[in-house]
Amino acid sequence: MTQQTPTRRARRERTxxxxxxxxxxxxxxxxxxxxxxxxxxxxxxxQLAAWLVLGGALFGVTGTALANPTPD
Structure with a gap:
């Protein structure tokens, strides 16, 4: 049995x-x-620095993202 990838609509709803x-x-x-x-x-x-880097990567919150936000 193969795993299906999420549809564009499902990804859009999640974002x-x-x-x-x-x-x-x-x-x-x-x-x-x-x-x-x-x-x-x-x-x-x-360890805290590593966790903050991971959190920034997961949430997409970086210096560039904060300086140039895209409309939601």
Missing amino acids: KRLTLARRRWLYGILAGAGGVALVYALVTPE
Whole structure:
């Protein structure tokens, strides 16, 4: 049995829910939670940096994306 890829319509619906504003909000939450985890020594600064890079990549929140937002 083969796996079907999502249709364009399904992908479009998914991206409508994760707007630029929501991605920025999620990244802000990730950064804030990371700061708290750092204060309580749950992660090292190196680990926090890696998690923030991963979060930025997953949410598509980079310096370029923040400087040049696309309309949702």
